[in-house]
Amino acid sequence: MRTLVEIEQGMSTPSPELVADVKQLAGDVMILGVSGKMGVTLAKLLKNAMIENNLDYQVYGVARFSDPASRAELEDYGIQTIAADFLNQSEMEQLPKIKNIIFMVGYKFGATGNEPYTWAVNSYLPGRICEYFKESRIVAFSTGCVYPLVPVNAGAPSEEMAPDPLGEYAQSCLGRERIFEHFSKENGTKVSIFRLNYAIDLKYGVVSELAKTILADEAVDLTMGHVNVIWQKDACEQAIRCLFVASSPANILNITGPETLSVRWISERLGESLNKEVQFIGTEQETALLSNASKSHELFGYPQTTIREMIDITAEWLLNDGATIDKPTHFQERKGKY
Template sequence: MTERTVASTLDTAELPSHFEDAAHLEEFMSLPTQATIDELATLDGDIVVLGVAGKMGITLARMIKRAAPTKRVIGVARFSEEGSQEHLNSFGVETIVCDLLDPDAVAALPRVANVIYMAGLKFDFRGREGFLWAMNTYVPSLVAEHYRESRIVALSTIHVYPWSDSRRGGVTEDNLPLARPGEYANSVVGRERMFQYFSEINNTPGRLVRFVYAIDMRYGVFQEIADWVYNGVPIPLETGNVNVMWQGDAINHFARLLTRCETPSTPINIGGPETVSVRYLAEAFGREFNKEPIFEGSESESSLTVNCDRAAEELGNPLIPISVMVRWVAHWVRSGGDTYGKPSKFQVRTGVF
């Protein structure tokens, strides 16, 4: 392994040509921006991340601890994956094993001033639809009541929105969440409504993060399209455009929203400044691999795309551009890097994942 310099912030980091392994990737992805450091310094109290053991939570908690080393950063999850709790502890993040469906366990959690909520369920709920709704609506109500005197930044999804014509700029926060086909989207509308209800009755400041597709080397739209191109798998085009964001940029924006909570809690679309063509991405990966992409079907007039102008105004645009993400993902796929095996299913149009 070649020696590499560890930057102190994402702003000053020299962008690597590629990532050598998962440790290198996570080290870079958990870099705070200077804006995150400055803004968390103005924030009173400690920070708890609920649902910390997911794909984004571990790098989020690590990044926050790097940005605010004097604050307690507490990660809460079931920690069913062996070693994940110890991994977080090694970065100075405190951990608590907790089943958020247990009201007594939630009531025993330390009350801190700042909460980032990342728990929830999207995939593999068929046959246990009650569990889906409990995780996405009942748990938020327990959390919102327990942390009624805190600030709460709660992760939502762009799946609460209707499909739209991406040529018209995507849907904005002014578009009401729509109960679309599929129980997942409906249940996340319920999640938002629980946080909004308790925010209103308890005067709890918060933000609802309607987040686009995250990009990491190990999962996400880019990884899936790159893998299809590399292995000669036909690429479905009906969902012809996507919104994406580098995970390192995203977690910095999540943390900074703690300083921008509103009462009652309000939604904000978090993502990149542009909508990206699936065909364009496949052709870009084709050039990286010297392979001709195989396409299936044609682009529909509608996609699940959102307008992120409000986030750009409040937080600025992401630092990592599309072209760099393409290069990174191409190298990872070409090198046989590990993946999570959890597809985004961006091409699914039925709402059933």
């Protein structure tokens, strides 16, 4: 059984491809929203890739840091942290103007019933970021939720498909993208828009949620019958590498694994690994929220962690009482209400 330390070490060890790309880096990097589910892993990967290249640049991590533990973890790793509320004008204007920005700030869960704040964070704030960091290269995290539900048998949408978001959360995320696109053209800022769908690791994500459902002898809901997933480390590596393909106009990239995966199939494989009988409720619908990431695969290659590896190590982790994060993806949501 892998320990949490071993897993964290593996998650923060950069691939040769990432090390080779980071060799191009010119200047410090600032990660805005670093304290989220992916930010700490991303910061550590970047720091280690810099060390591999003997680069003396600084990695800054900025967030409100409501959880002091994540800030201490980053500081111990050599990441320079800054506490700031991005919607506070004076706090944001105290941030150093760094050459490379990875923007991970967003608001999703709780968006229904808190729509004004959702729009402020997801659509208004990006404009302030674009103005303040107009001379920087920016990777802007977005979501595959900007696409509509599509017929499973017709193929997932690539970047050539026009967005058609369902619900106010997804609409506000398209607003974020449009703001970055506008200022990329207006100011010549080089931008990559990072449409992610869905990142997972042992402690959270689609596979972990399904495994916990099975272990609890609860039925797996098949209403959203198909998904895309990508291992968190692979997604973080691609986010860093997106710095080097940023452009003006903005470069839009879908980021996920290569397969359209059946929720039934994932659950059955998990049942085998967990030695549990799987129960199902509902029926697979003809449509699902999917993304075609062939453009990013052409640039970066396929993600290195396969779905069968994700299934096996997630089952192993949970069977040995591995810790989890109580932040469900709500991947089953079909009406855009988060």
